[in-house]
Amino acid sequence: MKRIINHKILFLLSLTLFIKLGYAAPVILVGTTGDYPPLTAKSESDFSGIDIDIIKKFAKDNNLNLKFVPTTWQTLSNDLSSSKFVIAVGGISENPERSKLFYLSNAIESSAKAAMIRCTDKQRFTNFAAIDSESVIVSENRGGTNQDFALKNIKHATIRLVAKNDASIVSLISVPPLADVMFTDDIEISYRHEQNPKLCLAQIPEKFPGSPKIFLFAKTAEGQKLQQLFNEWWVKRH
Structure with missing residues (x-):
């Protein structure tokens, strides 16, 4: 049993x-x-x-x-x-x-690509031509659609590619700055501005398609x- x-x-x-x-x-x-x-x-x-x-x-x-x-x-x-x-x-x-x-x-x-800049440069970058000039450095992370956008649309400015997205942000606000512009999604620019009021959306008339x-x-x-x-x-x- x-x-x-x-x-x-x-x-x-x-x-x-x-x-x-x-x-x-x-x-x-x-x-x-x-x-x-x-x-x-x-x-x-x-x-x-x-x-x-x-x-x-x-x-x-x-x-x-x-x-x-x-x-x-x-x-x-x-x-x-x-x-x-x-x-x-x-x-x-x-x-x-x-x-x-x-x-x-x-x-x-859904969001669209836009340009993020230092707020102090609002008067400097009033259109896309001002951004795409030889004196400007555009920073983007490698491998993403931000890089694809910059390589497709930037003809005259210098494109600086970095390993991570955060590094592009740092390049805009470092002293001295390592870059002037970062193309990214408008949803990220809104967030970054909330976190750091020194970063702004570039108010340019050109609009870019979203995805x-x-x-x-x-x-x-x-x-x-x-x-x-x-x-x-x-x-x-x-």
Whole structure:
């Protein structure tokens, strides 16, 4: 009798362990640069921002665990393609190359490229021609759509490429300054101005086309399932 009871106890313990393991929330690796506030930002211990909150809410509602993986704009596409993570979030603009390489989410938000300058230079930069002159230095992070925009549109000013988005910000406000202009999304310029009133949107008449901000999913079976799940979840919320 004792042996039968012991067998029953062992069976129940094994079943409980199986159920727990079987229903454990999967861990999803999410890549983000952490240098594009207010959409993604890196603190000492964690990531924060609008897009970080969105992906966390998605994970919570779908019983998924997230682990954030730091990446850079220059390596983001390669990292996602090589399975360092399965989702990439945080101020990512839709473009043709990304559309070919990855599964895309529905549009999360939309913004347009604009010029960020020191507020003291408002009278200096009153149109695009004033920005695109030989005496001007434009700073952009490598690998992102800010770099693409500058390389496509700047013909005369010097383009200074740096490793991280934050480094471009520092180059504008350092003493002496290392750059005069940074092209980025208008949503970031608004945020940067709130954080540092010395930085302003250049009030120029030229307007540049915007692009949707999206999340990227690896072009794998897992990535496709997550993309479909996310888009269904997103549509229900909006």
